[in-house]
Amino acid sequence: MRINFTKMHGLGNDFIVLDAREEDLPDLGAETIRALSDRTRGIGCDQFIVLEPDPDASVRMRIYNADGGEVEACGNAARAIGLMLGKPATIATGGGLISTTPAENGIAVDMGEPRFGWEAIPLAYAVDTDAMPVGWDMLEQPSAVNVGNPHAIFFVPDCDAVPLDELGPQIEHDPLFPQRVNVNVATVVDRKTLRLRVWERGVGLTRACGTGACATAVAAMRRGLVDREVSVELPGGPLSIAWHQDNRIIMTGPATQAFRGSFELDDYT
Structure with a gap:
């Protein structure tokens, strides 16, 4: 055939x-x-x-x-x-x-509305998903967001310096995440710009991840690190992410x- x-x-x-x-x-x-x-x-x-x-x-x-x-x-x-x-x-x-x-x-x-409840991510147990009290080596206190699939987001001084090829699979398969998880490492450039690298579950390092850009932008907005519309710069190029007052996420690229x-x-x- x-x-x-x-x-x-x-x-x-x-x-x-x-x-x-x-x-x-x-x-x-x-x-x-x-x-x-x-x-x-x-x-x-x-x-x-x-x-x-x-x-x-x-x-x-x-x-x-x-x-x-x-x-x-x-x-x-x-x-x-x-x-x-x-x-x-x-x-x-x-x-x-x-x-x-x-x-x-x-x-x-x-992209619809983000979900922040621990059971919606899902996580193995109840925990504050804005800054989870967990860590893996240099990556600590991630946010967790579900935007159709689960994401853990770590804010770091320089996302390019993180050995994501080593830490990504460890975090993806951690028992904390019963359905595994996409791992995002992000750096806040200014109020309107984020840099991002993503380890995608079942794929590995990827040049771009749309749901990862959405999850990371919303997590940064939730923490008050950036404005409600940002450019997320990925290895493959930028995406525009806006989190509107009606709680819906609009991704353009x-x-x-x-x-x-x-x-x-x-x-x-």
């Missing part, structure tokens, strides 16, 4: 996108998704996206990390799918319904279609 795909990215956070809205596709399974996501033996991606019809939205977006595990949300992928749809749209995800709108500098995504292609399913099963 030959399957068509589109390769897309948002600030270097890249996706294989399969469109199952008008043709039935088999359930690929985690092993096949891992094979396709492999950068040396497959097509290569951070996330694997499958689009399906949905009666209550323009489209349903199913999201799988490169390790084959399904996750609830991906902000950069939402912008990519918004670009593909080419008009204002609603996207159903495992983390809830989001909306996308073409904007002057890319795609604006209404670019998305790009890299190329189209097809693969023979038997080659990866």
Whole structure:
């Protein structure tokens, strides 16, 4: 069976996108998704996206990390799918319904409302999620936010100096986080600017993470470190994040279609 795909990215956070809205596709399974996501033996991606019809939205977006595990949300992928749809749209995800709108500098995504309760992250036990009394080596007192998926955010003097490739997997798999966690290290540049690096659960170090940018911005705003609209500078480029008075987060940034292609399913099963 030959399957068509589109390769897309948002600030270097890249996706294989399969469109199952008008043709039935088999359930690929985690092993096949891992094979396709492999950068040396497959097509290569951070996330694997499958689009399906949905009666209550323009489209349903199913999201799988490169390790084959399904996750609830991906902000950069939402912008990519918004670009593909080419008009204002609603996207159903495992983390809830989001909306996308073409904007002057890319795609604006209404990411919904952040959740701060320990049980909503989720955490293994009750704790103040604004500054949790826990630490791993040089990383201490993180904030925790769920923006469709769980994030721990550490504010540090220089995010580039943190050995995130070492500490990221330790924190991701800590028993404190029963569903694992995305690990964000951020530096406040000024009231309107943050620098950010992200260790993404099931992926590793990534050039950009839309939900991570949203979670980090909201955590910084909650602590009073920045204004309610900021630029979050990631290795792949900047995202604009605004937390409005109605409690909804709006993320705006670019998305790009890299190329189209097809693969023979038997080659990866």
